[in-house]
Amino acid sequence: MIKNRSSMIFAWALLAPAIIYVTIIVAWPLIETFRLSFTDASLKKLTNYVGWRNYTKIFNDTFLTVILRTFTWTFFSVLLKMVIGTCGAVLLNAAVPGRHLFRILTMPPWIVPMAIGIFMWGWMYNGQFGMISGLLQRFGLVDGPVAFLAYGSSAYWATIVTDVWIGVPMVTIYFLAAIQSIPKDLYEAAWTDGASRWMRFRRITLPLMAPAIITMSMLSLIATFNSFDIIWILTRGGPSGQTTTMIIDTYQTAIGSKKYGEGAARAVVICIFLSLFCIAYFRVTRRLAATEKA
Amino acid sequence: MARDNDTRTMIDRYTWWETVLIYLGIFVFLFFLLSPFIEGFLVSLKPLAQLFSSPYRFWPENGSFAAYVSMWESVPGFARYIFNSFLISTVATTLVLLLVVPAAYAFARFDFRGMGLVLAAFLAVSMFSGAVLLIPLFRLMRTLGLLNTYFAMIVPGVAFLIPSAIWLLRTYMMRIPTELNEAAYMDGASQFYTFRRVILPIAMPGIIVVAIVTFIGAYSQQFIFALTFNSKTEYMPLPVGLFAYFGKQEVIWNELMAASFVGIAPALIIIFFLQRHLVGGLTAGAIKQ
Numbered sequence: 001m002i003k004n005r006s007s008m009i010f011a012w013a014l015l016a017p018a019i020i021y022v023t024i025i026v027a028w029p030l031i032e033t034f035r036l037s038f039t040d041a042s043l044k045k046l047t048n049y050v051g052w053r054n055y056t057k058i059f060n061d062t063f064l065t066v067i068l069r070t071f072t073w074t075f076f077s078v079l080l081k082m083v084i085g086t087c088g089a090v091l092l093n094a095a096v097p098g099r100h101l102f103r104i105l106t107m108p109p110w111i112v113p114m115a116i117g118i119f120m121w122g123w124m125y126n127g128q129f130g131m132i133s134g135l136l137q138r139f140g141l142v143d144g145p146v147a148f149l150a151y152g153s154s155a156y157w158a159t160i161v162t163d164v165w166i167g168v169p170m171v172t173i174y175f176l177a178a179i180q181s182i183p184k185d186l187y188e189a190a191w192t193d194g195a196s197r198w199m200r201f202r203r204i205t206l207p208l209m210a211p212a213i214i215t216m217s218m219l220s221l222i223a224t225f226n227s228f229d230i231i232w233i234l235t236r237g238g239p240s241g242q243t244t245t246m247i248i249d250t251y252q253t254a255i256g257s258k259k260y261g262e263g264a265a266r267a268v269v270i271c272i273f274l275s276l277f278c279i280a281y282f283r284v285t286r287r288l289a290a291t292e293k294a
Numbered sequence: 295m296a297r298d299n300d301t302r303t304m305i306d307r308y309t310w311w312e313t314v315l316i317y318l319g320i321f322v323f324l325f326f327l328l329s330p331f332i333e334g335f336l337v338s339l340k341p342l343a344q345l346f347s348s349p350y351r352f353w354p355e356n357g358s359f360a361a362y363v364s365m366w367e368s369v370p371g372f373a374r375y376i377f378n379s380f381l382i383s384t385v386a387t388t389l390v391l392l393l394v395v396p397a398a399y400a401f402a403r404f405d406f407r408g409m410g411l412v413l414a415a416f417l418a419v420s421m422f423s424g425a426v427l428l429i430p431l432f433r434l435m436r437t438l439g440l441l442n443t444y445f446a447m448i449v450p451g452v453a454f455l456i457p458s459a460i461w462l463l464r465t466y467m468m469r470i471p472t473e474l475n476e477a478a479y480m481d482g483a484s485q486f487y488t489f490r491r492v493i494l495p496i497a498m499p500g501i502i503v504v505a506i507v508t509f510i511g512a513y514s515q516q517f518i519f520a521l522t523f524n525s526k527t528e529y530m531p532l533p534v535g536l537f538a539y540f541g542k543q544e545v546i547w548n549e550l551m552a553a554s555f556v557g558i559a560p561a562l563i564i565i566f567f568l569q570r571h572l573v574g575g576l577t578a579g580a581i582k583q
Binding site: 006007008010011012014015017018019021022025026027028029030032033036041084087088091092094096102104105106108109111112113114115116117119120121123124128129130131133134135137138165168169197222226228229247250251254255260263264267270271274277278281282 | 308312313316317319320323324326327328329330331333334337345346347350351352379392393394396397399400401403404406409412414416417418419421422423425426427428429430431432433434449450452453454456457460485486489510513514516517518522532533534536547550551554557558562564566
């Protein structure tokens with residue numbers, strides 16, 4: 001490639017608009033969040049620096065419970081997305097008639113605006129009139145109506161299921177591509193050697209799609225950790241705060257109660273976790289790229 | 295995606311029970327993904343009284359499309375919400391493309407010092423959601439006087455759509471042979487001319503895929519920024535506008551579902567016609583990472 005001064009200027013000129021835009025909208029607010037977390041900023045005009053007070057204030061039992069809940073919620077959601085996504089990709093890869101149609105049919109939850117899908121789940125979870133409770137009663141699995149969003153533990157799982165539902169299509173399509181990029185001769189060689197279908201999945205498909213699973217679970221981890229719409233529309237963090245994750249907690253403090261300073265401190269804690277995930281992601285992908293070359 | 299890997303060969307012959315198992319698995323998988331839409335559609339056909347009656351009935355009795363007519367009267371602004379959603383997504387997509395196409399080309403073709411770092415930084419940006427940065431963004435929008443305008447819902451969203459768009463398009467552009475650049479250089483074409491007249495036309499299919507994906511993302515992402523930065527009914531996009539069906543006493547569920555289907559119809563039509571490009575483009579971008 002031509003490497004001279006004028007092409008260097010050209011390259012950076014092409015990049016400049018995007019860099020400037022993202023700096024103003026993301027990088028600057030990030031720094032501003034950090035600064036605000038040391039103030040008592042609110043709707044009042046005057047803002048004072050209060051040192052670490054916001055941080056000492058939030059590190060109590062409730063907040064630690066929220067952190068722990070965010071992590072378990074994220075963990076179960078990502079785990080389910082990976083398992084269901086892998087099964088879905090293997091099934092959609094099967095050479096049966098209709099597979100092209102089935103592949104299209106996986107996409108709606110991902111394509112449709114999130115809020116709309118969540119409203120539909122909200123109705124399905126309705127205890128009196130919803131489909132899930134209705135069908136469970138019809139088949140005699142429960143005695144009376146089950147209001148899924150009214151109890152802490154069922155609301156916790158209900159929000160996870162909805163999050164999985166939204167995440168699965170993308171994971172499936174990505175995994176499907178990973179499976180299809182595996183050279184067919186590997187399967188043919190294994191088949192000639194008499195390896196069963198399960199053996200071929202266990203010894204060829206799974207190891208060769210492992211990098212895709214690792215990459216996707218990292219990306220999914222970050223997206224799920226940031227999840228806001230689902231919990232906000234379904235439960236607003238309730239009942240009595242039992243589905244409140246860190247993002248919901250931050251939103252309620254900052255936008256709900258207008259305590260910008262305290263909200264910012266919570267946001268900084270989230271950012272620290274996200275940065276750790278980010279670093280982990282870069283290290284993992286670099287290692288994967290290195291082993292691929294070797 | 296290599297098409298060759300999709301053709302049937304000897305080892306793809308299934309016994310009858312394997313075929314049954316595969317179809318059963320696909321049925322369960324698709325039922326999970328589609329049941330909210332099936333239920334939502336059936337709800338939209340049921341009269342309101344039937345919805346709020348026990349015991350639960352799956353199929354509608356005397357089902358009709360009445361809700362699809364009455365939804366426009368219950369929430370007169372609904373057409374406006376759809377228009378707003380389209381306007382916001384279209385402007386956001388245009389902005390993203392204007393910023394991303396040159397940037398992706400730079401990342402695909404040049405490798406000067408510091409560019410790898412910038413690329414990593416862009417990727418890192420996509421990992422911070424808007425929710426974390428709401429407070430300063432709110433103050434920024436207030437300072438710029440953009441609160442309660444369309445721009446409050448466009449400007450922040452664009453920044454979060456940029457990284458994945460760059461990533462996807464860069465992968466696509468890297469497959470354009472560098473010989474084209476060299477030939478253009480030999481012919482005395484300027485860098486800019488080469489970019490505009492040689493690269494852009496070839497990259498068009500990739501740009502279209504990125505535009506579709508960005509549009510879908512922009513449509514879907516409207517919730518949190520619209521909720522926080524806009525309180526004017528006339529600028530509300532569809533996802534927030536749907537809350538209008540939450541009446542004082544009860545939710546008009548059949549109309550809410552009818553409205554949802556009217557709102558998602560355009561998106562569904564888009565996938566139906568473009569799915570082949572979409573799946574191919576997405577996976578080509580994804581797998582090369």
